[in-house]
Amino acid sequence: MRRERSSENSVIARIVTKGTGESAGLVLGIGDDCAVFRPAEDEDLVFTTDLFLEDRHFRRTDHSAGSAGHKTLARGLSDLAAMGASPRFCLLSLALPDWADDAWIDEFLDGFLALARRAGIPLAGGDLARQERFAADIVACGGVPRGLALRRSGAQAGDWIYVSGQLGGAALGLESGTGAAWERHLRPEPRLDLGCQLRTWGATAAIDVSDGLALDLHRLCLASGVAAVLDGIPLFPGASLQQALHGGDDYELVFTLPAPLSICALGDLPLTCIGRIRNGEPGTMSLGGQALVPAGYDHFQTP
């Protein structure tokens, strides 16, 4: 049986045919040595890269190609949301293995481009190569009014700590492989609207929950030089507290505000106050009076 396998040029042609989108500032997209972007006046640009690797971030036996495409982009967009930025353009580097035939690549691209269209972010370029295992690296660029990018480092004692959505769903889904939790694991939703809203609300700091609430809040506290006292965590239906605290891939936002919100949701997205920022040894955290250890996902420590 002959594998249907495209040349490098034809993979690029297929991407272009599917439609890579446009945006105001994108002067030149796929096809030259570089993409060209014309920044808007009075705007800062924010940039993130995220790897998405076979057998590290997904398994091809368990995850559909469409989900892999979706998550590749969602990881980058979630970082933009955490900075309060709006999507401007993205680049995608792909290392394709022999097992990835045209049908798999098509489904991957469809999952990627469907989310890109919904988020209004054009695919402006990237790179292609071959490798034994599939690897993707997403580069996402966002725009934010000059000087207003949300950082991890602005939280102050007395601030109220909020989290969007419910936590532990992705970890539960990875374990159960079924239902709403599994769907949550396969297609996390980057909280872009909330990220922009946070600037309006005067949020002092924000981070996205990609490696577990405990580890990511710990990072925010370290960067801000503060401690955190938590009361409780909104759990995804069926998820354990351990999954909510230490599970990865939820892609909700944790943020701090100088005053509590008068609303408990943004549209359909619940917003829950989970505690307060306090002075103390930077990075220390407690939950319900018990010390909370910042365990979570470290690529170099997890076996």
Place this chain on the structure above:
Amino acid sequence: MRRERSSENSVIARIVTKGTGESAGLVLGIGDDCAVFRPAEDEDLVFTTDLFLEDRHFRRTDHSAGSAGHKTLARGLSDLAAMGASPRFCLLSLALPDWADDAWIDEFLDGFLALARRAGIPLAGGDLARQERFAADIVACGGVPRGLALRRSGAQAGDWIYVSGQLGGAALGLESGTGAAWERHLRPEPRLDLGCQLRTWGATAAIDVSDGLALDLHRLCLASGVAAVLDGIPLFPGASLQQALHGGDDYELVFTLPAPLSICALGDLPLTCIGRIRNGEPGTMSLGGQALVPAGYDHFQTP
């Protein structure tokens, strides 16, 4: 024997300790969800990504870690040069295998950062993960006066075709493994000064020679809708014409000018007129009256 292997945080700390550099527009570097860049007025930004993969772009048995670090960045900088852009910042994603101990990672970073310092490009962020084989993805951003980015698509009939340096050195070095050609293969020099100069000279099109002159000039001709008639090629000492035409990794610039240059070098870098752009079937090329076939490196066709 215990492998000396750092955690994700300590790898990042080592990078920061080594010094990641600064630039005027870089507001926030490594350490948050995104890097923050403030564009200069009247400047377009250009972006490229390039993968650098074990057993595809280098072999750890043959190539030093320092060379791998150098080439990872050089590939990105060469694309900036081809657009006539000056370096602004870069991001680096690394997938590190178990065999890469602290010493190897250190040497990789030293090779990378030495070139970064010389080119004046700060490392603003990136991502880290584990994978069986080493993989790097460089993201390079350059700045260019608004509307003046050099493209592949501007060559016109009658233009003079130039190439910088001498070709085939990297291919010869890969075959011989010794001498100046091997050094050329290990540490190619991105032609950033020449790239900026090309705008001053009114170059109509440019591309960097990463996959062989024949294939890359073919791409330029296709993008411009023109044909090329070549007289001769400057050969790296000892290189064959085949190596000069179809060998990869030279990272010289091919560019087109509406009038011939009155100089034959920029500093120490030779500039050679190799032929003329002509009307004709787009992408067709000849050398010394013989048809020149655009063979070269395609990641998906080379076994």
